[in-house]
Amino acid sequence: MKKSELAKRILDSVGDLKSAYISDFNKKVLLKLADSEFAGDIDNNAIKTAEEMLRVFLNDTWPEKPQAHKYVIGSCLALAFLFQKPMHPQEKVHYVVRVENGKEHYYCPYKEAGTLCDFCVASSWEEIKST
Numbered sequence: 001m002k003k004s005e006l007a008k009r010i011l012d013s014v015g016d017l018k019s020a021y022i023s024d025f026n027k028k029v030l031l032k033l034a035d036s037e038f039a040g041d042i043d044n045n046a047i048k049t050a051e052e053m054l055r056v057f058l059n060d061t062w063p064e065k066p067q068a069h070k071y072v073i074g075s076c077l078a079l080a081f082l083f084q085k086p087m088h089p090q091e092k093v094h095y096v097v098r099v100e101n102g103k104e105h106y107y108c109p110y111k112e113a114g115t116l117c118d119f120c121v122a123s124s125w126e127e128i129k130s131t
Contacts, residue, residue, distance in 0.1 A: 001041065001042050001043075001044040002038075002041055002042075003038035003039060003041065003042055003081070003082055004037070004038050004039070006038075006042055006047060006077065006078075006081060006082060007033055007036065007078070007082060010033060010077055010078055011030070011033060011034055011074075013070055013073075013074060014030055014074045017030055017031065019067070019071070021065065021067040021068040021071065022068065022071040023068075023071070023072075025089045026071040026072060026074070027071075029075040029078055029079060029083075030074055030078065032083075033074075033078045033082065033083075036082070036083075038082055042081050042082075046081070047077065050076070050077060050080060050081075050116065050119045051073060051077060053115075053116050053119075054069075054072065054073045054077075055069070055073065057116060058072060075087075076116075076119075079120075079121075080119045080120055080121065081119075085106075085121060086106050086108060086120055086121060086122045087119070087120045088108075088110075088120075093108055093109065093110050094109065095107060095109070095122055098128075105123065106121055106122035107123050107124070107128040108120070108124065108125060110125075111123065111125060
């Protein structure tokens, strides 16, 4: 899938960004997405897998707010596959950012293999100890 196609699909799926069900964090990500352009391709199977894992996770952990799920899913997909940024707000998980050779590297204390974390650009907290 083209990155530009994913961006359009996300924006089409979330629709109105004035909803009471969208957090400030997700709104900021989606507004940035609307103002961005992307080139290149993304693995369609990875997108489908991440999207399904997000749906299952949100249905299990936040079933009382299904109206908000599309904003979380859209934001997470944009962060992971388009912006290459951590999926959580920094103030929630307190990831560390290090700049090496002009490139940002993220280290998360909650990164767990075999979960949605596999799609996040952040490395595990353990990796920071070895740098």
